[in-house]
Amino acid sequence: MSGPILALVSISGGAPERASLEALTLARRLAADTGSALEALLVADPAAARAAAGAVAGFGVAAALAVENPSLTADHPDGWAEAVVQAISARQAAAVVGPGTERGNDLLARVAARMSLPMAANCLAVEPGERYRITRQRWAGSLLEDCWLDAPVRLITVAPNSIAIGAPDGSPGPPIVAVAVELSDRDLALHVTSREPAERGGISLADAKVVVGGGRGVGSGEGFADLEELAGLLGGAVGGSRVVTSAGWRPHADQIGQTGLRIAPDVYIACGISGAIQHIVGCKAAKHILAINTDPDAPIMGVADYAVIGDLHTVVPAISAEIRQRRLAGG
Amino acid sequence: MNILVCVKRVPATGGRIVLTADGSDIDVRYLGFTVSPHEECAVEEAVRIVEASGGSSTVLTLGPAAAEDQLREAMAIGIDRAILLETDGRDWDPVATAGAIVESIRAEEAAGGAFDLILFGNESADTGGFQVWIRTATALGRPCVTGVKALKVGNGAIVARREAPGGGWESFEIPLPAVVSVKEGINLPRYPSIPGRLRARKKEIARSSPAWQSGGLEKIVLRLPKEEVTAAEIIGRGAEAAPAVVDLLARLGVLDG
Numbered sequence: 033m034s035g036p037i038l039a040l041v042s043i044s045g046g047a048p049e050r051a052s053l054e055a056l057t058l059a060r061r062l063a064a065d066t067g068s069a070l071e072a073l074l075v076a077d078p079a080a081a082r083a084a085a086g087a088v089a090g091f092g093v094a095a096a097l098a099v100e101n102p103s104l105t106a107d108h109p110d111g112w113a114e115a116v117v118q119a120i121s122a123r124q125a126a127a128v129v130g131p132g133t134e135r136g137n138d139l140l141a142r143v144a145a146r147m148s149l150p151m152a153a154n155c156l157a158v159e160p161g162e163r164y165r166i167t168r169q170r171w172a173g174s175l176l177e178d179c180w181l182d183a184p185v186r187l188i189t190v191a192p193n194s195i196a197i198g199a200p201d202g203s204p205g206p207p208i209v210a211v212a213v214e215l216s217d218r219d220l221a222l223h224v225t226s227r228e229p230a231e232r233g234g235i236s237l238a239d240a241k242v243v244v245g246g247g248r249g250v251g252s253g254e255g256f257a258d259l260e261e262l263a264g265l266l267g268g269a270v271g272g273s274r275v276v277t278s279a280g281w282r283p284h285a286d287q288i289g290q291t292g293l294r295i296a297p298d299v300y301i302a303c304g305i306s307g308a309i310q311h312i313v314g315c316k317a318a319k320h321i322l323a324i325n326t327d328p329d330a331p332i333m334g335v336a337d338y339a340v341i342g343d344l345h346t347v348v349p350a351i352s353a354e355i356r357q358r359r360l361a362g363g
Numbered sequence: 364m365n366i367l368v369c370v371k372r373v374p375a376t377g378g379r380i381v382l383t384a385d386g387s388d389i390d391v392r393y394l395g396f397t398v399s400p401h402e403e404c405a406v407e408e409a410v411r412i413v414e415a416s417g418g419s420s421t422v423l424t425l426g427p428a429a430a431e432d433q434l435r436e437a438m439a440i441g442i443d444r445a446i447l448l449e450t451d452g453r454d455w456d457p458v459a460t461a462g463a464i465v466e467s468i469r470a471e472e473a474a475g476g477a478f479d480l481i482l483f484g485n486e487s488a489d490t491g492g493f494q495v496w497i498r499t500a501t502a503l504g505r506p507c508v509t510g511v512k513a514l515k516v517g518n519g520a521i522v523a524r525r526e527a528p529g530g531g532w533e534s535f536e537i538p539l540p541a542v543v544s545v546k547e548g549i550n551l552p553r554y555p556s557i558p559g560r561l562r563a564r565k566k567e568i569a570r571s572s573p574a575w576q577s578g579g580l581e582k583i584v585l586r587l588p589k590e591e592v593t594a595a596e597i598i599g600r601g602a603e604a605a606p607a608v609v610d611l612l613a614r615l616g617v618l619d620g
Contacts, residue, residue, distance in 0.1 A: 044528065044529065045529075107533075109508075109509075110506075132493075133528075134485075134509065134510050134528075135528060137486075137493040137494070138493075138497070138509045138510070141493055141494035141497040141498070142497055142501065144494060144497075144498070145461075145494070145497050145498040145500075145501035145502070146501060148458075149579070150456065150457070150458050150578055150579030150580045151457070151492075151494055151580075152580060153486075153491065153492055153493040153494065154491055154493070165583070169491060170489055170490055170491055170585070171376065171380065171488065171489060171491070172491060173588065174376070174380055174588070175380050175382075175389070175585055175586075175587060175588070176585065176586045176587070176588050177490075177582055177583075177584075177585055177586075178582075178583040178584050178585075178586065179580055179581055179582050179583055180580070180581045180583060181579065181580055182579045182580075182581070183579050189493075221506065222506045222507075222508070222535065222537065223535070224533045224534065224535060225522075225534055225535055225536040226533070226534045226536075227527065227531060227532065227533050227534070228531055228532040228533075228534075229530075229531045230530040230531040230532075236529070236530045238530075241617055242617045266612070266617055266618070268617075274400075277548070278551070280551075283548075284512070284547065284548025285512075285526060285548070287547075287548070290488075291399075291400045291401060291546070291547040292547070292548075298615060298616070298617055299612065299615050299617045309376070309379070319615075320615055322608070322611070323595060328597070333594075333595045334592045334593065334595075335592075335593065336593070336595035337593060337595060337596065338595055338596050338597075338598050338611060339595035339596070339597050339598065340597070340598060340599050340600065340601075340604040340608060341597060341599075341600045341601075342599075342600050342601035342602070342604065343601070346601055346602050347601060347602060347604060347605070347608075349602075350601075350602035350603075350604075350605035351605045351608045351609060353605065354605040354606055354608070354609045355609055355612075355618070358609060
C-alpha cells in the first residue's frame with residue numbers, strides 16, 4: 033500500500049492531547065519523507081471530533097477523519113480498535129502513528145492484534161523504506177534500540193515527551209471526512225462500566241506545571257507536609273519516588289518513574305531524591321529541575337539544572353515562608 | 364479459579380546499563396536477573412486470589428533455560444506449577460512471543476486445565492513492547508483490560524479498575540475467562556519465605572522448546588542515549604538559599620500560579 037500516513041489524535045477537553053501532537057509531528061515528517069498525504073484520525077466521540085478538527089490545523093493535515101458510529105464512545109477499547117482497523121482499510125493507509133501513552137499503546141496494540149501486524153511502541157525516529165528503520169525506547173528510555181519494522185501497514189507509537197512539537201504553520205483547518213464504521217456487539221462488549229472521581233481534588237500530577245517530588249530523604253509520610261505546603265503555594269502537585277510509594281508514605285498513583293508516571297512539568301523540585309535511573313526516566317522531561325539534597329554528589333545532580341545543598345526539611349519550609357512573605361509584601 | 368501468570372526474565376540493571384562491545388545486547392556478566400515490578404505484582408495477585416477463593420495457579424515464561432530461576436521465585440511465593448517455553452537465547456519479538464504463549468495455553472487447556480484468568484505485567488521492563496497480552500487475548504477471543512490497579516473477583520466475572528486518563532478511576536466488569544495486565548501498586552508483593560523456597564524446588568516445571576519465529580520487528584543494534592549530564596548550578600545552601608530559590612521560581616514563571 034502507498035496510501036496516506038494516518039496519525040491518531042486523541043481529543044480530551046476539546047483539544048488534542050500533547051502526546052498526540054508529538055505523534056502528529058512525527059507522522060508529518062514521515063509523510064514528507066515518503067511523499068504521502070497526512071491524515072489525522074480523531075479519537076473522540078464524534079461530536080467532540082468535529083469540534084476539535086480545527087485544532088489540528090497548521091500541521092499539514094490533508095483530512096481530519098471523524099469516525100461515525102452511533103454506539104461508539106471513548107469508553108469502548110475494542111470498538112475503537114475495530115474503528116481504526118476499518119479506517120486503515122477505507123483510507124488504504126501505509127502507516128499509522130499514534131501516541132505512546134498507556135491508552136495510545138493499548139489502542140494500537142489491539143489494532144495490531146486484529147490485523148496480525150507487528151507494532152513498534154515508544155518510537156523516537158523513523159526512516160522509511162521498504163522496511164522501516166526505527167529508533168525506539170527500551171527500559172523506559174534508558175536504552176535505545178534500532179530495529180526493522182517489516183509490514184504492509186506500519187503501526188508505530190511515539191514515546192511521550194520525546195519530540196518537539198512543530199509550531200502550527202498557519203495552513204487552514206483540514207476538511208472533515210466522515211468514516212462510517214460498522215461495529216458488532218462483540219466489538220462493543222468491552223466498555224467502562226463505572227467511574228469514580230479521584231480521592232483528592234486539586235491539580236493532577238500529570239498536568240501540573242510545578243511538581244514537588246519527595247524521595248527517601250523525606251523520611252516519613254508525615255514528612256510530606258512540607259512538600260504539600262510548597263506545592264500548594266505554587267499551584268502544583270506532589271509526587272514521590274518508588275521508595276516512597278513502596279514504603280506507603282504516598283499512594284502508588286503518586287509515583288514518578290519507570291513503573292509510575294512520566295511527567296513533563298515546567299519545573300520539577302526534587303527533594304531528598306538521590307536519582308535512581310528508575311526515577312530519572314519519569315522526570316527528565318521536565319523543562320527545569322531543581323534538586324534539594326544533602327548530598328552534592330547524588331546522581332540527581334547530573335540531571336538537575338539547579339541545586340540547593342541542605343536538608344529538605346529546613347530548605348523547603350524556608351522557601352514556603354519566603355513566598356508567603358513576598359506575597360504579603362506585594363499586597 | 365485457575366490462573367495463569369506470564370512473566371519475563373530481564374536483567375536487574377540497577378544504575379547504569381552497559382552494552383556488549385558490538386551493541387547487540389546488554390552486558391549481563393555482572394548482573395542478576397529478575398522480572399519487572401508489574402509482573403511481581405501479577406504473581407502476587409494470582410497467589411492472593413487462589414488463597415482467597417481456591418483453585419490453582421501456574422506461571423509461564425518464554426526464555427532461556429536459566430529463566431527457571433524466575434519460575435522458582437514465583438513458585439516460592441505460592442504459585443503451584445510452572446511452564447517454561449525454552450528458547451536458545453535469541454530475541455523473540457512480540458508477535459512471535461504471543462504466538463508461542465497462545466499455542467502453549469491452547470495445549471494446556473485442551474489437556475483439561477482451562478484458565479479463568481490470565482495475568483500479565485503491564486509492559487516488560489526491558490523491551491517495553493506493550494502488546495503481548497493484547498495479542499494473546501485477541502488470539503484467544505477473550506476480553507482484555509490494560510493497566511489494572513485493582514481486581515475484584517466475582518462469580519464468573521471480574522471487575523478490573525484502572526486510573527482514568529484525566530484523574531480518578533474507571534472500571535470494567537468483564538466475564539471470565541479474561542486477560543488482564545496489572546501495574547505495580549495493585550498490591551505489595553511478599554518476599555518468598557525459606558519454606559516457600561524449599562517447596563518451590565520440588566514443584567513441577569513443564570518444559571517445551573517452541574521453534575523461533577520472526578514476527579516483523581527485528582532488533583538491529585542497541586545504543587545508549589546521549590547523556591546530557593549537566594553540572595547543576597548550586598544556588599545556595601540550607602535555609603539561606605530560600606530567597607535565591609524564590610527568585611529562580613519567579614524567573615522560570617511559576618511563582619504566580
